[in-house]
Amino acid sequence: MLSSSDAQAQGMQDDRHISFEAIRNIRDLGGYLAAGGRRIVPGRLLRGANPGMASAADIDKLKSYRLDVVLDFRTEAEKHSAETAFASSFNWIAEPVMVGNLSQEVMLTLLQSGSPENGRQFMIDFYRTFPVRYQPQFRRFLKLAEQNNTMLYHCTAGKDRTGFASALLMAALGVDRAAIIDNYLESNRYNATANAQVLAKLFKAELAPELIAPLLTVEAPYMEASLALIDEEYGGMDQYLRQVLDIDVERIRHNYLE
Structure with a gap:
């Protein structure tokens, strides 16, 4: 049985999740407790x-939601010709964060290694590249927040690139x-x-699900690897945002906190 605090947290997560017919993992950052005891405005x-x-x-x-911007972290190779209806409906901006290390060849090598820990280490190493290699993309993302845009930002599964972008924005x-970290998870x-559908297909192909999981x-630990690198190499998140990415943190807070 959930404790009262756990139940409350569960309810807040349910409130933030937005259900769609054909889109998954869409969530609103609204409601999180933020700077000065204020909360993020819902729907922005x-x-x-x-x-x-x-x-x-x-x-x-x-x-x-009257979105000003939909920001897409995917590469061209991840896109589909059937997306034209969506593209014609929104201001859809491409800001690709390359995922070349997640190529089919690399995935096959990891699967054949027979070790889930190899996959975990691969992901940790991958996350440590976010704050270093992709500063221009994430700077432009946060500049959109400076400009007070109502936006949806996404990648393919909404977990890695979108997860790191969310960590920066929430920070x-x-x-x-x-x-x-809770939001990320x-x-x-x-x-x-x-994920269960993917694992079922792999199981039929005689690939152990625990290897791809x-x-x-x-x-x-994936996100913590990104945050630790920011602490180690850039003197912490505040310094990274203000000095490395040149972000006006106060402006972003003015835009989205109530």
Whole structure:
């Protein structure tokens, strides 16, 4: 049985999740406790998996949020020709964060290694590249927040690139690190059905599900690797945001906190 505090936290997560017919893992950052005891305004900052295959009803529902920008961290290779209906409905901006290290050849090598720990170490190493290699992309993402845009930002599964972007944005808003990690880990819950389908296919192909699970899911040490690198190399998150990415933290807080 859930304790009263656990039940309250569970309810807040349910409130933040937005259900769609053909899009998964869409969540609202609204409601998180942030700087100065204020909270993030609901309906302004949405994170998620790829919305490009949205149904007509999904598109109508997203339009109700009056999105100024939909920001896409995917590469061209991850996109589909069937996404034209969505593309014509929103201001959809590409800001690709390359995932070349997640190529099919690399995945096959990891699967053949026979070790889940190899997959976990691969993901940790991958996360440590986010704050270093992709500063221009994440700077431009946060500049959109400076400009007070109502936005949905996403990658393919809404867990890795979107997870790191969320960590930066939530940190800029003054959300504490424990809540940032909790938000990150919610992707496991909302991607569970899709992940189970992938694992079922792999099982039929005689590939052990436990080998691919570290690549399909999120784990706290992955995000903690990114945050630790920021602490070690850049003097902490505040310094990274203000000095390295040149972000006006106060402006972002003014835009999205109530």
